[in-house]
Amino acid sequence: MTLDTSDRRTAGVRRGFIALYFLMAGSLVLAIATRRPPVFRLGLANDGYWRGVIIAAAGVSAACLIAAKVRSRAVWETVFTATLFLGVWYALLLLLPVGWALLIASLLTLLQAFAERIWSHDLFYLFGPVGLALSLASWLPPEAVLAGLVGLAVYDMVAGPPRRPILDLVQGLVKQGIVPGLIVPGSGTEFWATVPDVIKRPDTALLGAGDLAVPLIVVAQAAFHGPLPGLCVLSGLVLGAWLLGRNPGLAPRPALPILVLGAGLPFCILYIFGLI
Numbered sequence: 001m002t003l004d005t006s007d008r009r010t011a012g013v014r015r016g017f018i019a020l021y022f023l024m025a026g027s028l029v030l031a032i033a034t035r036r037p038p039v040f041r042l043g044l045a046n047d048g049y050w051r052g053v054i055i056a057a058a059g060v061s062a063a064c065l066i067a068a069k070v071r072s073r074a075v076w077e078t079v080f081t082a083t084l085f086l087g088v089w090y091a092l093l094l095l096l097p098v099g100w101a102l103l104i105a106s107l108l109t110l111l112q113a114f115a116e117r118i119w120s121h122d123l124f125y126l127f128g129p130v131g132l133a134l135s136l137a138s139w140l141p142p143e144a145v146l147a148g149l150v151g152l153a154v155y156d157m158v159a160g161p162p163r164r165p166i167l168d169l170v171q172g173l174v175k176q177g178i179v180p181g182l183i184v185p186g187s188g189t190e191f192w193a194t195v196p197d198v199i200k201r202p203d204t205a206l207l208g209a210g211d212l213a214v215p216l217i218v219v220a221q222a223a224f225h226g227p228l229p230g231l232c233v234l235s236g237l238v239l240g241a242w243l244l245g246r247n248p249g250l251a252p253r254p255a256l257p258i259l260v261l262g263a264g265l266p267f268c269i270l271y272i273f274g275l276i
Helices: 008-035 047-069 073-093 098-114 118-137 142-159 165-175 188-192 209-223 227-246 256-272
Strands: 181-184 205-208
Touching: 008 118, 008 181, 008 205, 008 209, 008 227, 073 098, 073 118, 073 209, 098 118, 118 181, 118 188, 118 209, 142 209, 142 256, 181 209, 205 209, 209 227, 209 256, 227 256
Parallel strands: none
Antiparallel strands: 181 205
C-alpha cells in the first residue's frame, strides 16, 4: 500500500517515478524470463505443488504470529534484508556466473544498508522484487497466480486503509528506521538525500515490498510463455502504475488493487484465449 500525504504539486514526479519503476522492473523480468525460461513447472494436479503451498501457508502463518508479537528492529531488518538479498542474488544468478552474482548482490545489500541514500535503497528494491517474482512465477501455475491476485488485492483493500493492520505495521517499522518498500520522493533532487530525512517529509510516498513483487509475478508468468504475452501484461502494469500516481491523495490508500487490475486484466484475456 502507499503511504502518502502529498499535494498535487508532487503528483507529476510521483506518477512518472512509479510508472518508470515498473517499466524498468518489468523490462528486467521480461528480458530474464524470455532468456531463461523455468526448467520445471508444477501443475495443480502435482502433489509437490500442494505440499509447497501447505508449507508456504504454514510459514506465512507462523511469520504473521511472530510479527504480531515481535517488535524488535533487528528481527524485522534481518527478515527484509535477507529476503531482498535472495531476490537480488537470484535475479543476477540468471544472468551471471554464481560468484559474480553473489558478489554484486552482496555489494548492493551493503550499499543500501550503509549508504542510506534514496537511490541505493530504491536500487535494492528494484532488483530484489524482480528476483522474487521470477522465482515464484517459475513454479506457480497460471491458475494459482490468478487466485493469488484476487485474494491479495481484496486483502489489501480490507487491511490497508487507515487504522488497519498493514498501515499500523508499516508505520511502526518506519518509526523504527526500517523502510519496507520503494521510497517515492516528492522531487527529483531528493534521490541523493538520506533515507531518514526523506521518509519524514510529508510529500514522500512509500510502495510496500508486496506491492512491488506481486504484479511482477504476473509479468514473469506471462513472459515465460513468450515476449509478446509478457509485453502485453507489462503494458497494463505500467498503465496501472501511472494511474496510481495520478491521484495525489491526502491519506494512505491500498496500491495493490489498481496494480493488479492493470497487470491482471491482460493476463486474464491471454489466459482465456489459451496464450498462457
